[in-house]
Amino acid sequence: MIPMSEEYVLKLLRQNKRMDGRNLLDYREIKIETGVIPKAEGSALVQLGNTKVLVGIKMEIATPFPDMPDEGILIVNAEFAPIANPEFEPGPPGEEATETARLVDRLIRESKMIDTSKLVIQEGEKVWGVFVDIHILNDEGNLLDASAIGAVAALYNTKIPKYENDEVIRGEYAGNLPVRYKPVMITMAKIGDKYILDPNYLEEEVASTKLSVGIRDDDVICAVQKRGSGTIKFSELEGLIDLAIQKSKEIRSLL
């Protein structure tokens, strides 16, 4: 194999090329399998090229937040397991895992993709908690977009267990999770003065900045985050948003 280096990534990009032969605005091949975890109420394995992310959904009885007595609750957690990348350390979630979890949380929550009003068992007392656990298996870059695809796919795959006599009956279901949108996160990475989509992990190393934009089916923007220590020119912003909206349709069609 040809040794890959940051220099090489930059050199190729100057010629508008990428190391894996993609065009600047191409995603890698996306594979989505759902229902892959027997014990989970919903699950999805997403492959973005060689990036592999597993998302499992557990439904648990929970107490609603006092200021939201008539809504179910959503908890998103990300584990950057050390199997995924030689630089990940075992231990509690670091900055990257925390940011990923919070961005996926905002994408799901702010897009209102789950109708949480239908998750109430007893108002103010007992609701369904939707636990979205993102488990990174292999990090070849762009974990955020892959995690978002996985979370949405897994939520669409989720069934609500039967609940009888104050007991959750695992393996028997009362129906599907009430979902209504397919929000998509699009990450654009800035390398030099060029933007590319779906950066692999070497491209991420070289990128000064990333802009991640979450888009709902109706083109509404529901989450934005500038990531990394570079800047984005104000004049570039509108074009980037347009690009994210356009690309989100393509990704959504796979969900």
Place this chain on the structure above:
Amino acid sequence: MIPMSEEYVLKLLRQNKRMDGRNLLDYREIKIETGVIPKAEGSALVQLGNTKVLVGIKMEIATPFPDMPDEGILIVNAEFAPIANPEFEPGPPGEEATETARLVDRLIRESKMIDTSKLVIQEGEKVWGVFVDIHILNDEGNLLDASAIGAVAALYNTKIPKYENDEVIRGEYAGNLPVRYKPVMITMAKIGDKYILDPNYLEEEVASTKLSVGIRDDDVICAVQKRGSGTIKFSELEGLIDLAIQKSKEIRSLL
């Protein structure tokens, strides 16, 4: 500016002088502002020379301790924020912050300055919790005395929120916190064989030992702590207590 060093502090003290021109038993100028934090039920900003300590009081509904079903509860916490001193590290409270919080707690609790029997909402079930949070902004020495002044001033500034239909109504008040004493903490630092009051942080570096004494309005001693790795001669003790009692009146008059 003249470079200040430990040598310099010692040299001056041998001539009964201090680097900021004070006499050995003088406090720096004390400024107390109350009601400085909009969201807190009580607050005070204390300046002891350039030492700045902010104390905020939050009133929260709490469960009483099983062996004290008919008393409100008091929690004192100190954050030695890293903004205050280049040697403070972010993270959970260290030894110094813990000792400061516990000494202020003892001063308030043992002096019985708060009539906690008046903080009961429903005996054994629900009481007011008084949360005293000490936030160090700038450490130019003698944080303990400044924290104690701040805590007492903030408690005297505290109002109890209205509590209706199992809900705390922030911004509307049922009355003042029932307070009845103004206990004061006086710290004496031993440098060589001399004792000084209100050490600044360079003087603290040089001091072998500090003795902190908490005194109530009626001259009753309610908290004492020897701090630091030196010793105090038994024969010195009575004079130090006398000094603390005398000085406490002066500080109390500012509260």
Place this chain on the structure above:
Amino acid sequence: MIPMSEEYVLKLLRQNKRMDGRNLLDYREIKIETGVIPKAEGSALVQLGNTKVLVGIKMEIATPFPDMPDEGILIVNAEFAPIANPEFEPGPPGEEATETARLVDRLIRESKMIDTSKLVIQEGEKVWGVFVDIHILNDEGNLLDASAIGAVAALYNTKIPKYENDEVIRGEYAGNLPVRYKPVMITMAKIGDKYILDPNYLEEEVASTKLSVGIRDDDVICAVQKRGSGTIKFSELEGLIDLAIQKSKEIRSLL
């Protein structure tokens, strides 16, 4: 004193000798004192030669596990206090302490030595929790066997406090803890191709592997663990189990 080294341990063993004069399959002298902690409901101090382990039992009101509503609960905890060994660090339990606690837990639980069905106060709501705290005082080797002896002896020494009007009355007792077996843990250490019993701490340093086997009064095996980074030949296994069963009777006679 003669300097002890690993070389020395190995040299002696080649002659079937041990540094303290024991035969390969001898335990050191075992001393058991019970009732040594005034505030504990049961306690035992075990000395295995110079190894000293203190075990205290506290009885506390607890909520039963949802899937075991009609049984009391058992919690085993081990503290490898830094007083016991110059290599122990203060802090939360490490791997060794965790393994020791879990093995003693399994020995007690799986042997059914405590009749937990008799520890129910109100089914599904309130049961007795039996807290077994193992405190290592001096580590001269074979902490596991000593801890197990201590735990069993302390449980046989345990009384259940009176419980009246929702309150535990410490110092007054309703009866003895319902115990019915005396399970014993036997640890065999492999050094070179020899197995010895009750290794002291220098022998433990040299041993490649330990096999610990828990045996009940009726010779039933109730816990087994291979410990350490060596191997055990399959062909050796039966002989080791026989040895453990035989030796367990000797230890049990002291309990």
Place this chain on the structure above:
Amino acid sequence: MKKPEGFKLVDGKGKRIDGRGLDETRPIRMEVGLLSRADGSAKVGFGNTVAVAAVFGPRALFPRHLQEVEECIIRTRYNMAPFSTESRKSPGTDRRSIEISKVLRHAIEATVFLEEFPRATIDVYMEIISSDGSTRCTALNAASLALALAGVPMRDLIASCTGGKIDGKLAIDLNGKEDNYGEADVAFAMLPTKREIVLLQMDGELTKEEFMTLLTKMADKCNKIRDMQVKTIKEYYKKIGGELE
């Protein structure tokens, strides 16, 4: 958080609950040099939101294996005082403060000439002592001033404000209630003379047109905030100069 029924964030005349117009910020206060132990410090208030920032460094970084050979590293802490919020906030970091500390660090990294101090660290600590919305932007404005006071070379001052959509209208500088009950909120910071964005976070629901319109208003406001920052620094040095004479 769910908006109580009938509660209006904007009245019929386009006035907000604190009496402001949609494009108005709350009263802004800036003070610098207030903490003697820090190399640079500042306190900034937007209405009832108050942040204090302190800068330490550039200073040597230990242990050595954390050092970067070619540039200095930035460490940030964003922290809310327990008494800054309606209900007491438990002390300590949570997921929110971890994320905010990270995006604020990136904003500062994008601004400071890091390569001037290889192997060093610059520590920027931000404390929210009173919280009524827009806390991270208030903190970043304070950090910018504190960095300037510490003499850290920067590509420009960082100017920051929030914006959002409340009762269907675009508005600048959200307060706590507007943040909780509004339809969208954006945290934004830029280097005004460069027109480069160093912080951008958005939550909620906005069309592209709304988003761009709002961002343009916020960029304008950041220009004004930068003017205030410059004025604050100048006045400080004038005063200090006066005192020194």
Place this chain on the structure above:
Amino acid sequence: MKKPEGFKLVDGKGKRIDGRGLDETRPIRMEVGLLSRADGSAKVGFGNTVAVAAVFGPRALFPRHLQEVEECIIRTRYNMAPFSTESRKSPGTDRRSIEISKVLRHAIEATVFLEEFPRATIDVYMEIISSDGSTRCTALNAASLALALAGVPMRDLIASCTGGKIDGKLAIDLNGKEDNYGEADVAFAMLPTKREIVLLQMDGELTKEEFMTLLTKMADKCNKIRDMQVKTIKEYYKKIGGELE
């Protein structure tokens, strides 16, 4: 856990709840080389229990004071994904995972030629992504394959399975219900060609005769598991070789 009244783990014909005979394992699946960032990786399934293992190293170990002068150290992590269990498992280590990580590390230390890589570390991470009994043995089988793929020199492959006593009968490869409601369970691993035991843990109640009978059955099964491991590795290299040509 208490067995519900009347619940049978073995029926009158000696069949288990998933239809197996007493000496049968569940369907076993093995896959290797699935994780591109790891030096070696494998996924192993025993029925509904699935483990993924990744090996990193041998690689240099820092900080230096952790290095061993004469051999490499092994670090292991056994971890259950939150969604792998009936009720969600809180993320993070607990006492059970600390103990299991330790015994699995010892099994690997007993197998790898540690002295070939002084001062280095080999990190073996095992994730349970679906849990239905026998998780540690499934993880260890995956670790063995991942070590082989990483080219780590070993005395033999590690083959592992569980056994136990259910409804009074000895059985191989316990599933979750059999583990919970059975009378005894044993976790076992050996180096089959050496007939050396590297993992042995037992819980429950067994006579010596039952224990030895069960262990003999398990050792036989481990021979077969080793055959599957060898076949899996060979097919992988064949496929890779084919792809490279």
Place this chain on the structure above:
Amino acid sequence: MKKPEGFKLVDGKGKRIDGRGLDETRPIRMEVGLLSRADGSAKVGFGNTVAVAAVFGPRALFPRHLQEVEECIIRTRYNMAPFSTESRKSPGTDRRSIEISKVLRHAIEATVFLEEFPRATIDVYMEIISSDGSTRCTALNAASLALALAGVPMRDLIASCTGGKIDGKLAIDLNGKEDNYGEADVAFAMLPTKREIVLLQMDGELTKEEFMTLLTKMADKCNKIRDMQVKTIKEYYKKIGGELE
């Protein structure tokens, strides 16, 4: 803690609940050299309060950046065993044990000739195995003996006891109930031959006169405690000497 109504700590004849007079300590037991792995060890009991202390060192301190160039550092841990208290104490440090570990460390630092062992550490660990008031003073007496046994050069032995005010009377060596229900308590330690105070903590309500009267009584008692310590050490060496012959 609130005293139950009608509960008397001192009866009409000046006797306390355990039958003692006001100026009497409970029975004191001292034992040294009981832990073979420690460089020095001691067990001290005041009635039902029992502490065990172990000293390790002087020994080299790592990592190096913790070393002091001109003196040795002292590290202390005061810890209560879970079974030492009425209700079980959760294992682990809490704010109380952090504070006590600190004041005990300062007492030891004031006593040891630190400058004799630059770059080294002396670790003093104190375990409360049974708790009935006065635990920190009991621990410090044990630490003093353990330091002496370890051969650490000290300015004097440390002698320590508590005192307080119960039912309006001054008393020495408070037990748990007296500590909980009394009006004031003082923890005190000194170097008796130097008459220098190394530990002083007070809680409660005392006039200056009461405070000084109480302290004078406590200082007297510390002289006697030192005599016991000396006797204990002498007898130990006599016994050891006898054994060695």
